[in-house]
Amino acid sequence: MQMPPEFAASCPIPIQQYPNVLMAHGGGGKLMHQLIGKLFVPAFRNSLLDSQHDSSVFESGGRRFAFTTDSYVVRPLFFPGGDVGSMAVHGTVNDLAMSGARPLYLSAGFIIEEGLPMETLWKIVSSMQKAAERAGVQIITGDTKVVDKGKGDGVFINTAGIGVVEHSLRIAPQSVKPGDAILVSGDLGRHGMAIMAVREGLEFETTIESDSAPIADLVLKLVETGAGIHCLRDLTRGGLTSVLNEISEAANLALAVEEKLIPVREDVRAACEILGLDPFHVACEGRFAVFLPEKDAGRALEVLRAHPLGAGAARIGHVTDQRAAKVLLKSAIGVQRILDMATGEQLPRIC
Secondary structure, eight states, rough: OOOTTTTSSSSSSSSSTTTSSSSGGGGHHHHHHHHHHIIHHHHOOOOOOOOSSSSEEEEETTEEEEEEEEEEEESSSTTEEHHHHHHHHHHHHHHHHHHTTTEEEEEEEEEEETOHHHHHHHHHHHHHHHHHHHHHEEEEEEEEEOTTTTTSSSSSEEEEEEEEEEEEOOSHHHHHGOOOEEEESOOHHHHHHHHHHHHEEEOOOOOOOOOOOOOHHHHHHHHHTTTOOOEEEEEEEEEHHHHHHHHHHHHHHHHHEEGGGGGOOOHHHHHHHTOOOGGGOOOOSSSSEEOOOHHHHHHHHHHHHHHHHHHHHTEEEEEEEEOOOOOEEEEETTHHHHHHHEEEESSSSSO
16 A cells, blocks of 8 residues: 555554553653654644643633543552542543633543442442532543453543633733742642552551542632733642643743652651652652742732632742743752653652
8 A cells, every 4th residue: 555645654652662652651750752753753742732731721712611531440449549540530620720720510421440330430430520519510421331350450540621711911931930939739749659658568557548639710810910920730740740841841941849848748748758758759649730920929928828729839830931940949958950851760650
């Protein structure tokens, strides 16, 4: 068969380097970004996809909408503070919120492994319904597939979501400016550590619970203040480190953050030390970063801290005027180093 002249026969990711997909290709670090940037983006390139944000914003009938999709393959299915069902709602609602959108509707696609107890499936579906009600969205369409026993690990869920954008801000990585303050909405790493504590059988004086929660209401309150928000990004796969590096690369600006300003609970920090993990690389499911003008930072922190889901909000650094894609971390002892993305897979199957 003759190929069209524009067909590229060679894979954009060197086969000799990665002949097969690795777990790390889905971990939020360097390999995942290589996979997305070199394989998916060139194949599907268009103006909306090029924003490379958590959701795409488009216009229709004189109104602006946000659209996103995500898949959830967490193991175990139930964990302290949540489960795969509630997380499938929270994660997609939160991706819409990162464009400052008011979430409206979701779809739900289930890939179920043969042999999954019906009671387990019912618990997951009930949890999704309660999470959707809490988030103020409706699940209006869906799909169900069943795969052979041993081929699906219980259940995988995909949710897509659409929301309406009711403001004129262009909230995207490319909007970040030199001098912007960098805020986070609360303590980091609890979601990943909640799951790993269960997997590894770790016991602490207090149970580490996931921070999984719908954050759209908090984001909308922030937008309503009139703050000139430049970018929002939820701290999921790859944690704070990946988010900062993604924003730095998209804006082509260096970011400077301070370790002592970044909130991490002591039990989470202890769990990370036991497992040899960096809490800045660990995923959250109810936390996000905010990039906005320095003059608006104080008011934004007040709004965040007044909300139950933003009580631990903190200012952690700023955007420099250096035209360089890098993240500089000032350590607790005052030494500055590059904060780079992880190369391998730290925490597989946590979202």
